[in-house]
Each structure stands twice: as C-alpha cells, then as structure tokens.
Amino acid sequence: MTIAEIKSLFEADISNCASLAELQELKVKYLGKSGLLTSLLKSIKNLPAQERPTFGAKVNELRNEMESRFADKAVLLKSSEMQRRLQEERVDISLTDCPSRGALHPVTLIENRIGELMTALGFEVLSGPEIETDYYNFEALNIPYDHPARDMQDTFYITDSILLRTQTSAMQARVMEHRKPPLKILCPGKVFRSDSDASHSPVFHQIEGLVVDKNITLCDLKGTLEYIAAHLFGPQTKVRFRPSFFPFTEPSVEVDLTCSNCGGTGCSLCKGTGWIEVLGAGMVNPFVLENCGIDSKKYSGYAFGIGVERVAMIKYGIPDIRLFYENDQRFLKQFAK
C-alpha cells in the first residue's frame, strides 16, 4: 500500500473506533511490529537510494501524526467512557439507616461545661470518694459532732464514723492536707442527703470549687462566679450575694443569679423575684486552713458549691429533679449535641 492509501485507511479506522480496546488494536494494526506503517518502512530497502530519505521522512511524518491522533482519540474515548460509567452507576440514596448520635446525661453536660470553663482558669478537676469519713465530711470542715449545723444536712451513715458524703466540700481537707497553695481545685460528684420529695433527691450532684493562694478576696469569688454565670446563662447575667452561714466559710454567702427565664423582671420560675438561688459560697474559714497546716495569715481562699441538677433544670427547663434519675431514653436523647 502506498502512504496515501494507508493514510486514508487510517482516517476511516480512527473515526470508526469506539473504544479504548479497539484503539489499542488499531495501534498494533498501524504501528505494531508487523503493522502497516512498519511494513511500509521495511519496504524502503526496495527503493532506489536517492528516494529513500524522502520516503523515510514521509513515513516518519505519518507515524508522528498517527501517534498524536491516537493520543487525542484516547483522551476522547476515556472521557466518554467515564461519562458512560457515571450514567450507569446508580445507588438508591434513600436508604440511609444509621443510628443518631447518643447523648451525654444533662448532669454530665453541666459538669463538663463548668469543667472546661474552670480548667481554662487553671483549675484541676478531681473527684473524691463517695463513701467518706465523718472527719472529712464534717470535722475537718469545722462541723464537730453535735454541732447544730449537722442538722442542715440529713446524713446517710454506713457506720458511726463512715457515711455517704453530704457535700463535695469533703474534698477540701483531703486536698489541702497533702498539697499546699497555690491551689485551684474543682471537684464534681455525687452527694447524698436523706430527704426525698418533688424538689429533693436523696442523690444529687455538686461541683465544689476551691482556691487557696495569697491575695484571694471575696471580689475574686464574685468575679469567678460572674465568669461562670456569663458562660452558662449569657453575658447579661448578674450575680448577687446574700449573707448566709456555712461552718467552713466566713464570710458565707448564698449566691443568686438573675433569672435566665425573665432576665430579672420577675416570672413564675423565680417566683417574681427576678433572682434564682443557685449555690452557696464564701471565703475559706481560717479554721479549715489551719487544720490542714496552711498559714491563714499568709493565705486566703474561697470555696463554692454548685448544685448541678439545679443549674441543669434552669438551663434546660427541666421541671422535676426525678427525671434525671429515671433515665427514660426520650429524656436522655434530648441532650445530644
């Protein structure tokens, strides 16, 4: 065949080629070891010597053109094959049955949130034993046996001197006995009181905060609580102190926050007062410091005890403390985030 014949045959073949496999076959047909063009080139030896360079150049030209055309065609075919596959491959996208994310218990959510806030201020989060000695729960906190303050907390006893802790404050002396200031401690956990009705549960959660260092003041206590309140209930939340009494703090205060429901104008949640009582706090009583071998002239501190369920009830609008311990899955699932 002549160059011209091969060329015209190639044009026909390549335009009819519909797949990469066919294209490969064509490559062999024209450019393979015994392909048309290769055979043509082999026939060069039959030509007169002076015609050979011209003929060789023409064949090479054709070869280059073919190779370039093969490459172009390959791109074209690949792209159309991809299109075809994309058209053909189809799944039913409606069937996506996967479990929704589970939730943390609201008590954990509040504990974690306050934990994050306080660790950012340099607080360590520790947990103490739930079955506690009378000493740490009472004596070390300036509540000797027969002190009327014991009546403030109905206590579950295991033996005469071992009890279920009534307050996470029991961790105060445990920490301070072994470690010296500066101390910034947060202690969340279960506490136990032997009363139970619509607003009381025999088991509930507290978060104890304790700071002991030089130069700690009541203003610092207020600032810390304002910091927590702002993050939990919004930056407009105000903190109010009212005088109170706890044997292990002096001065002692009850802490109210502006009602998150009405913003302080008065509603049914805050019984019209605009304020909601959320925790007790105060400056660590020097007796407690000295009892743990900390110089109360040099160091001062503050402590607070937050009722976790109380905060969760306000924040999430939970009406009854018993819901926390019923663990109905419809309740639990609402706290997924």
Added chain:
Amino acid sequence: MKVPLSWLKDFVDINVDIQTLCDKMVRIGLEIEEVKYLGENVTNVKVCCIRQIEQHPNAERLLCCKVDIGGEIIPIVTNDHHVKVGDKVPVALHGADLANGMHITKGKMRGEESWGMFCGAEELGINSDMYPNADIDGVLVLDPNAKVGEDIRAEVGIDDYVLDIDVTANRQDCNSVLGIAREVAVAIGTTCHEPNIDYTEYDTPTQSLVSVDVDASDICRGYYMQGVTDVTIAKSPVWLTSRLAKVGLHGINNIVDITNYVLYEIGQPMHAFDHNDISGHRIIVRRAANDEKIILLDEKEYALQNSDLVIADRNRAIGLAGIMGGENSEIKESTTYVLFESASFSRMNVRRTGHRLGVRSDSSARFEKGIDTYTNNLGLSRALHLVEQLGCGKVTRGRISIGEVAASKEIVFDKRRIAKLLGIKIPDERVVSILGALNIHAELDGNTLRCLIPPYRDDIVRDCDIVEEVIRVYGYDNIKGTLMPKTQITCGGKTVEDERIDSLKNVLNGMGYNECIFYPFAGKALFDKASISPVDENDYIKVINPIGEELSMMNLSLAPNMLQCVALNLSRKNANLRLFEVGKVYLSEELPLVELPYEQRRLSVCATDIDFDTFRSNILQTVRSATDKNVRSVRSSCNILHPGISADMLIEGAMVGSFGKLHPQIAANFDIDTDCWYAEIYLDKLFDHARGEIKYEPFAKFPSISRDFALLCDEEVAAQDVLNEFMTLPLVESAELFDVYRDEKLGVGKKSLAITVIFRDRNKTLQDSDIEKQSGKALRTLKEKYNVVLREQ
C-alpha cells in the same frame, strides 16, 4: 422562727413598709420563708353598734337589727338572740370574705333587707387567746371601747404580720423577737430598745426558799434561780396570750405563759417549778443514775442514763435539763410559790439526750444551738418583770447565781485584714459605725482594731467573723467581681482517668448510646432479681439509716439499676434502647467497714433491638478505643449472661469485663421480654492497659509479607485464640480473620477459618524461610492446643 410584726415593734421603730422591711432583712442575712398577713382572709368586716332590735315579721327565729357602722345605719338580720341594743359587734358587709371561707352579699332574709352578717370568733379566725370571750358561741360581743366603723382586724389584733424567718445555725441569738429586732434595727437604720427588766424584790430571800448545787458544772455553765411568793395562778391577759397564739402556742396560765413568752421574746428557755414539790427545798443539777426513770410534762416515762443531765430535788429527778420539766413539779392551780430556773446547759448534752430519747421541745431546740449566761439573766429578769406587770405574786430577794455571767469578749486585729479578705476598701468610720450598730464596740488605734463583742454573740470568735459582720451590713452589692488578678499560675485540667472516661463516652455517643445516671444504691430485692446477691446479706455495704430498704445497699454491680431502667423504658414502649452508665461499685475486704471501701469505676452498656455481632463490635470498639493491647475474648461465666452467647474480655490475662446476651432467667425476672444485650467493663482494669503517651515512631523501612492460611478446626475453637497464637510470634505484625467457612465436606462440627497474617522484620527484608519457620511453629502449637490443622487445598 415566727415573729409577729407587732411584737417586733415593742423593740424597734419600723418606719418602712412590710415589703421593704423583708427585703432589707434578707440583705443582712435573715431569710424570710413566709410573710403571713393574719387578716388576709377577713375583708370588709367592721365594728358596728346595734341601735335597734325587732322581731322578724316572718320568722320567729330571726331578729331584725338596725346597726351603726360609723355614720350610716344599715339593716342586719340575725338569728342570735343574745345580742342587745348598745352591743358592739363585728359586721361583715356586702362583699366581705371571712376566715372560714364564707362570702357575704346583701340580700333579703324571709322578705327583710339584710346588708350583711354579724360575725362570731370563728368567722374571724380568732380564739379566746386572742380576744376576750371569743370562746363563747355566737356573735362576738366586742369591748365597749371598740371604735364604731373601724376595720375589725385592728380591733381583734389580726391587722398584723407574722414573719417566718429562717435563722442560720450560727445565730442562736436570733431565735428570739429581741434578737430579730436587733438585726432589724441595723437593717433599717433605727435603734433597738432593750426590754424592760425592772421589778421590785420583796422581803423573802430566795436563799430561804431553796438551795442549789450544780454537780455537773462541765455540762451546766450557768444556773440562775429566783422565786415568786404569794402566787395567784390565773389566766394571762389577752395581749400576752394573743402574742403566744400568733407564734402557735396556747395560753395555759400566767406563770407558764410567762416562761413561754420569755422563750420567744428573749430566746431564753425558762422553767417554773412548784416550790412545794421540791423535796428538801434543795435543787441538785446532776447526771442521772443509770436507768433512773422520769415522767415528763408530755406524760410519758423515760429511762435515763448516766450521760443525761437532770434537775433533781433531794429524792428524785424533777426535770430533764433543757428538754422538759417533770410532771411531778409542774405548775398547778394550787401553786403558791414558784421558782424560775434560767440556765445554760451544754448544747451537746441536750442534743444527745433529746435525740436518744426522741423528745424535743422549743426549749431543747434553743439549748441545742447554745444559750449564753448573759441571756440567762436577761431572760430571768424579764420573767420577773412580767410577774410584776401581771400581778402574779411577789418576787423574792436576791438571785441564786451559779456560774460566771458571760462578759463581752475582745477581738483585736489589723484592720487591713478587712480589705485583704474582701478586696474592697471600706472607710474606717463606716467600719466603726457598722460595728457600733451591731452593739460591737470598736476602737481604732493606728491599724489596730479593737472590738468588744456583746455576750450574746457566741458566733463571733475571730477576725473573719468581724469582717462578715461589716460586709453584710455594708452591703454585698459593693463587692465588685475580679478574676484573681494576683494569683499564681496553676496548671489545670482533668485527671488522666477522667479524660479516658470522657473518650469512652464519646465513642459510645458516636455509636448512638445515651448516658444514664443512677443512684449508686438499691434494695436487696433488686440485687436478687439480677442474681448479684452475695450469699450473706451482711456482705453488702449498707446504709444504716436509709430512707427505705430499696435505697439501702451500695452497688456491687451496675446491672440491677441498668436492667430496672431497661424494664421501665420498655414498659413505656421505648424501643432501640442504647444506654450506658459510668458508675461505681464499692468493694471491701472487711465488713462492717473499718476503713473506706475501694470505689471501682465501671462502665455498663445495654442495648435492645440489635444483633450479637453489632453489640460485640460496639463493645470491642469501645474497649479498643482505650487500649492498644490485644483484647482476648473467652467464654464468659458471668451468671447474668447467656452462657453460650457471652464473653469475658481479657487483656494480658486480666479480666476487664464481660458482654453478651442477658440470661433469659434474669430477663424474665425484670419482665424484659425482648432480647437484651448487656456489658459491664471494669474501667480500672482496662485503664491499666491504656494507651501511653503519644510518641512518634518512624515507619518500618523493610517491607512486610502477607500470608493467608485456611485452618480446619472444631466449632468450639474460638477464632481469637487461633489469631492470638500467631500474634505471639515475634515477626508477626497482625493476624486477622477474614472468613469462616462451614461445609458438610469439612465434617460435622467443623469449620474453616481463613486468616491473613502479616509478617515483618524491622531490621531486614524477610525471606520465605523465616516465614516458614515462624508459621510452622504456630501451626504446631495450634495442632497441640486446639487440634487446628492446615486445610488441604
């Protein structure tokens, strides 16, 4: 502590309305539980004067009256035939509401106009303690001096508020009208007048009536006594009984009422003895003999013991100190000589005795909080003043005083301590004036602040107490928040254990499990249902004073509460349960406890509407998230799980927990009628194998070689055991199961495990011969241990 506003006004001028008063009281530390207006249920009732009475024309039992209500004459029909012209009586006018719930409207009675109704005491909510003759049935005939047209509430004393105040445990002095009055004066910026304690002593010396010995001065700090001769026992005047009525007491007789009055007004529990009943006219304050008996005023007999303190005469106990008087020496109609006792008994002693015998009284409640000897004497003098005022008899000469009368104590400290603790500066003059208002005499000398504390303020013992006094009056609103500007840097964060628990919770949340929190105790019945019970009931850590048996035994497993919760959820038609709890069980070598038990943290996981493979993979994924060690499963012997469909998980031989299908018997015990899957994991054991610190390791330089094995074995053989055998080889990087094949051709009870093992030597390129050697060793062991053989291809 209930305080009538009218009583408070005896001591302090109150120039603000009730709401402001309460707000100010709260701001200085007196929490108001309730404010009750006594007349709230009685409206539009006035004092009227009856001008005319005629027989009702149509009804024999009725009278038609014309009454003056202050400038207006109105018709009233009544059925009370005792009323007379000129009587002043309460009349409820149109629209009136009465204490018994009645609502009064104008109308006609049997054709005659009646614009209201005469009222009796009951309709006004009063009794004879509050108004004379209020015990007589029918219309209440008022005092002739009552002012016609006036609101009845003022006339009968119910135009008054009673404040119920929650007094904090440190302020025993505020368990009295006087104590509250002192605080109110400070709160509203007026002054408090001390009570009138004047009285005249007559000739009879107190010493001639009685002698007193205190044999137990360690638990009786002070004992004071003075008498009254020529006593006339009578009813107390209404002004006195009406006050007692407002705090919830009944009038008894003048002497007893005086002791109650002083109890409420001064806060001093008093006791009055009939002198005639005191044998030998001698009083001994002593410890009781063991098993000594006494009948108290509540008419019950009590068996005493040596730790109890009694007031005795020569022969017998006549009172239980601080708690209640004896029946044998009570005040009677016939009493002519009275001895008033006012004392300071140890609060611990009163508390212990009272609690042991189960007897409490208004007196013991106050003694338990502590009474000082200053108040003892103030109370006694006040009682004697009232004796004179009421004309009950003649006060004897001189007082028997045993024990030193408390004096003011001094606290001296550096005034800069105030600013250091509070973080704000309060002007010196203000500090001194605040303390002055609290009857704390304060003097500044340079930086030295000297404070004289009044004897009734037992709660003020050191500088920080003074600081509290200053700031509660100065106002907590003056405290401005700061965020510890001078504190040293501390390194915060959760414990490693808590962080690990957070991670586990996160993994479980991701798989759809919801966190539960349960009480860490339950009742024996619930433990029995879950077959958790130890053989002996005494092997539990038990609450000795539980609310109920069902909340008495500390957790030995997390299963009982979790399974109860599953049952509850199922009964409420909640399906697809995915629940978990991170809780504690309490383990002790020795019971009853002598030291604190080990509180083991555990994770329980529970699911319904799930298959074994999914549940197992959920549990293993959770466990593996916490550890990079190999977790081996062996058949479980946990008795709450199905023996054939459950596994124990071991890490390096240590049991870290179990999972599987709930045992059908346990499920039945809990009425769980669907397949339920349960796992309990010992977090301490798991965390023993927790991932270590993150440290980058370079990748292996030499290539790995992968080999597949088809192994024939008995159905009983756990795939995990087979894999583990490969894993023990030094050059094996991983061994994983990718298929299990069962076929008749393999034989009955046989299966074929297809596993892929990856070999790698970190130091050189592996040769086939290395692999042959290694796998040959594993295959030999497998053959010996489990009769596992390489399958013929």
